[in-house]
Amino acid sequence: EAGVTQFPSHSVIEKGQTVTLRCDPISGHDNLYWYRRVMGKEIKFLLHFVKESKQDESGMPNNRFLAERTGGTYSTLKVQPAELEDSGVYFCASSHPGLWETQYFGPGTRLLVL
């Protein structure tokens, strides 16, 4: 079974530019989550999709971040315009509808905003 995949693995952009991160969850996992780790801090929750619906977006830092999951399959997280403090590792995770507590993480996207 393929795991959670994320693209790109790394992204280096300049302040003010736009970046779009993609996450493909494990097939059949209705729950999809985005998390972020900024340097020196703990991993923090951003938001949670159940299929195509946003269940909880309480962790989204501000309106420069937009997450979508059209069709309930893969998800994108767009940062526009990017700021220096957005640098960090963005993880996606997914879980099975019946085993929601067990979240499987993707390898992450390392974002550096210069």
Add this chain to the structure above:
Amino acid sequence: RKEVEQDPGPFNVPEGATVAFNCTYSNSASQSFFWYRQDCRKEPKLLMSVYSSGNEDGRFTAQLNRASQYISLLIRDSKLSDSATYLCVVISSGGYNKLIFGAGTRLAVHP
């Protein structure tokens, strides 16, 4: 105050040693507890869930003390491959499966 607090370490131990990590959480309504392992520049991976009755998986034993809001992880007979960062993770009541992470405790096992 952070919701989940851990000693950052590092814990430097020789192979074969027993090492224990502790974690405290602030929300008494927290309902689910886990230890995750994260290798350098990799994603977190679930190591084990933690129950009030305690649970054991090979060399790893996890304990939960709800009264003290305290979680522990014991690793016996440490291996070089146990070197990693261990993350204490909590799900709060009504948290919609939102994982709340501690900053992690680094373990380095040396020959």
